[in-house]
Amino acid sequence: MTAPFAQQEALSKERLRLWLRMLRVTRQVEAALRERLRVEYDSTLPRFDVMSALQRAPDGLKMNELSRSLRVSNGNVTGIVDRLVEDGSVERIAIEGDRRATRVRLTPAGRDAFTTMAVAHEGWVNALLDGVTEEDAHHIGELLHRLPAETGERQ
Amino acid sequence: MTAPFAQQEALSKERLRLWLRMLRVTRQVEAALRERLRVEYDSTLPRFDVMSALQRAPDGLKMNELSRSLRVSNGNVTGIVDRLVEDGSVERIAIEGDRRATRVRLTPAGRDAFTTMAVAHEGWVNALLDGVTEEDAHHIGELLHRLPAETGERQ
DNA sequence: TCTTGAAACTTTATGCTTGAACTAACTGTC
DNA sequence: GACAGTTAGTTCAAGCATAAAGTTTCAAGA
Numbered sequence: 614m615t616a617p618f619a620q621q622e623a624l625s626k627e628r629l630r631l632w633l634r635m636l637r638v639t640r641q642v643e644a645a646l647r648e649r650l651r652v653e654y655d656s657t658l659p660r661f662d663v664m665s666a667l668q669r670a671p672d673g674l675k676m677n678e679l680s681r682s683l684r685v686s687n688g689n690v691t692g693i694v695d696r697l698v699e700d701g702s703v704e705r706i707a708i709e710g711d712r713r714a715t716r717v718r719l720t721p722a723g724r725d726a727f728t729t730m731a732v733a734h735e736g737w738v739n740a741l742l743d744g745v746t747e748e749d750a751h752h753i754g755e756l757l758h759r760l761p762a763e764t765g766e767r768q
Numbered sequence: 769m770t771a772p773f774a775q776q777e778a779l780s781k782e783r784l785r786l787w788l789r790m791l792r793v794t795r796q797v798e799a800a801l802r803e804r805l806r807v808e809y810d811s812t813l814p815r816f817d818v819m820s821a822l823q824r825a826p827d828g829l830k831m832n833e834l835s836r837s838l839r840v841s842n843g844n845v846t847g848i849v850d851r852l853v854e855d856g857s858v859e860r861i862a863i864e865g866d867r868r869a870t871r872v873r874l875t876p877a878g879r880d881a882f883t884t885m886a887v888a889h890e891g892w893v894n895a896l897l898d899g900v901t902e903e904d905a906h907h908i909g910e911l912l913h914r915l916p917a918e919t920g921e922r923q
Numbered sequence: 924t925c926t927t928g929a930a931a932c933t934t935t936a937t938g939c940t941t942g943a944a945c946t947a948a949c950t951g952t953c
Numbered sequence: 954g955a956c957a958g959t960t961a962g963t964t965c966a967a968g969c970a971t972a973a974a975g976t977t978t979c980a981a982g983a
Contacts, residue, residue, distance in 0.1 A: 625894040627905040632797065632893045634912045639794040640839065642787065642916050647941085659969060676932060684795065689970055691933055696968080713931040713978045738787045739780040741916040750782040753908055757789045761797050761896040802971085814939060831962060844940055846963055851938080868948045868961040925983085934975070945964070952957085 642741050649737055654730050659685075659693050661734065664702060664719060664727040673706060673718030702726055797896050804892055809885050814840075814848050816889065819857060819874060819882040828861060828873030857881055 643658065650656045666682050667674060674682070680690040694717055697703035702723030706716045719727065742750075771779075798813065805811045821837050822829060829837070835845040849872055852858035857878030861871045874882065897905075 624902050624905075625890060627902050627909075628897040628900055629890050629893050631900065631905040631909050631912075632897060634909055635790065635794055636798075637839075638912050638915050639790055643791075644839075644941095645916065651942090657968075677930085684792075684799075685969090686971055687932065688934075688972085692969075711931085711979070715932080735780060735784050738784050742783040742787060743916075744914045745783055745786065745911065747779050747782050749911055750779075750786040753911065754782075754786050754789055756900065756904055756908065757786075757793045759899045760793050761800065761898075799971095806971090812938075832960085840939090841941055842962065843942085843964075847939075866949070866961085870962080927982085928980090930977100930979075932976085932978100935973085937972095938970085940969080941967090943965085946962085947960100948962100949960075950958085953955090 642738070645741055646734065646737055649733070650730070653733065654726070656730065659689075660697060660702075661727075661730060663690070663693050663697060664723060665731070667703065667717060667719045668724065668727050668731075670718075673716040675708070675714050675716055677714070679717060697723070797893070800896055801889065801892055804888070805885070808888065809881070811885065814844075815852060815857075816882075816885060818845070818848050818852060819878060820886070822858065822872060822874045823879065823882050823886075825873075828871040830863070830869050830871055832869070834872060852878070 647658050650658060650661060662683055663679065666679060670678075676687065676690055676694070679694075680687045683690070694703060694705070698705060701720060704718055704720050706718055708714045708716050745753075802813050805813060805816060817838055818834065821834060825833075831842065831845055831849070834849075835842045838845070849858060849860070853860060856875060859873055859875050861873055863869045863871050900908075
């Protein structure tokens with residue numbers, strides 16, 4: 614038995630409101646983080662994300678794996694990695710047996726830089742989410758975990 | 769009395785986890801919405817946002833007000849409005865008494881287009897947030913409302 | 924071996940986004 | 954009226970993001 618129309622309407626509106634609010638908050642937090650990364654480490658969120666993914670893979674990742682794990686397009690990762698290579702945080706390593714692919718790995722300098730940034734990053738997030746208790750975090754985390762619906766590819 | 773160190777550490781990690789999850793979900797939902805707008809209406813999320821803001825202001829908004837209400841940079845709005853003007857959804861109107869400023873307003877065509885898209889948009893969000901009950905929405909909405917901390921400029 | 928198709932990347936065109944520099948116009952105050 | 958400072962907007966350079974097209978390499982079957 615489905616809910617009455619009026620009730621579905623109300624739920625739909627409520628979800629829209631929630632979505633807009635989520636969007637506002639994430640954008641605000643993202644903006645704050647981006648600003649800090651820029652000012653304090655002359656870096657960016659996408660660079661940070663790439664380095665973060667690489668840090669968890671001591672042997673590096675293929676471009677492929679990188680873009681899939683970050684859920685961004687292939688071409689996008691090419692550019693970000695280019696810039697990371699340029700400033701020495703990351704290196705491209707040939708894969709023997711497959712000349713199409715390359716492995717991307719943090720350099721020691723890149724690893725150091727990331728470690729520093731990661732500590733700061735956690736502190737910023739912790740401060741920005743000041744109003745969130747451990748219970749809140751758990752509860753919302755649970756809900757978010759099963760969202761969004763129907764997009765498949767849950768990870 | 770402050771909480772013990774270990775407990776604060778745990779809370780910090782939990783908040784970081786929550787943030788990463790929020791980021792993942794919003795990006796996923798955003799990507800889905802962007803894709804739909806592109807395929808079905810040959811439009812984009814930023815254009816939609818601008819039109820949405822304008823729709824609530826029958827007399828239009830100054831570029832200034834627009835960028836403040838969307839929380840994006842001035843220069844950014846210039847470009848988006850340029851493109852909206854190009855395809856006839858929006859018009860720039862001189863303000864008498866101040867030749868620096870212009871008022872931006874939806875054209876009738878733009879208003880129609882937006883109405884159509886807005887209905888579809890609500891439907892998409894409703895479907896994407898399928899797992900969210902009205903209580904969930906309320907609860908999370910409440911929490912999000914007081915986030916993020918310390919950034920001032922609440923809305 | 925040849926060739927067909929897939930896979931791994933890069934390139935390109937377009938658009939969004941920011942911060943910073945710039946132009947033009949307005950608002951005092953002397 | 955001149956001018957200093959502010960306000961409104963645009964322009965610019967750089968980077969991020971996507972989709973689509975292109976290149977090189979690999980794998981497998983005829």
